[in-house]
Amino acid sequence: MQSTTDWSCGVSRVMDLVAGKWKLNILWLIYNEEGIRFNQLKNRTIGITNIMLTRSLATLISAELVSNNLVGDKAPFKSKYYLTARGKSLVPLMQTLNDWGQNNL
Amino acid sequence: MQSTTDWSCGVSRVMDLVAGKWKLNILWLIYNEEGIRFNQLKNRTIGITNIMLTRSLATLISAELVSNNLVGDKAPFKSKYYLTARGKSLVPLMQTLNDWGQNNL
DNA sequence: CGGAATCCCTTGCGATACTG
């Protein structure tokens, strides 16, 4: 077993990456529909507002879990979101979280 | 695949259980030393204060992830902490978190 | 030894309105 200090440090950093009210939900939606659009994400994330979706996406992009592809230089824009390789690597973790919830909630 | 709504609901509730700066670290320490004492937890959780350890433990106990066994009715007290069955069921999840951190941070 | 009480600061979250 590794030292407790190493363990808690790594786990805390992982938690920081995905902490927040919306981030895991958004990651999951993008995983299920690569290239999903901003308004699609908004409509499928019950209760989220523009500003929270914008902020959450910005955080995910800066964490290199999500990438953005903006097409067009004038309205109507077409912005598509994808998981990066790093983002995709989180999928098993998200499924583990979901499994625990199914079995223990 | 289950519906996105069900997924996000379950995952959010799991995250709520373990969210916070100290809770997973504390769970891990108790897992590694059943019956660990308050001051042992404090000394092994770098930077935590009395009040934060008290609050975190109270939250974990009310979530039925940790149980407390207080011995004695006057100072010096001996308070011991244990994982409940529910708390132990989180161990694979914590290890998955740690594994992801080792591979991706 | 194992806490609790109080006060305070920072951060996250969100309502509303506006824009290229």
Place this chain on the structure above:
DNA sequence: CAGTATCGCAAGGGATTCCG
């Protein structure tokens, strides 16, 4: 369509002090 600007509330986190 895909955001941004502003303002404000509430919750989380923490320093300090005190206690049975």
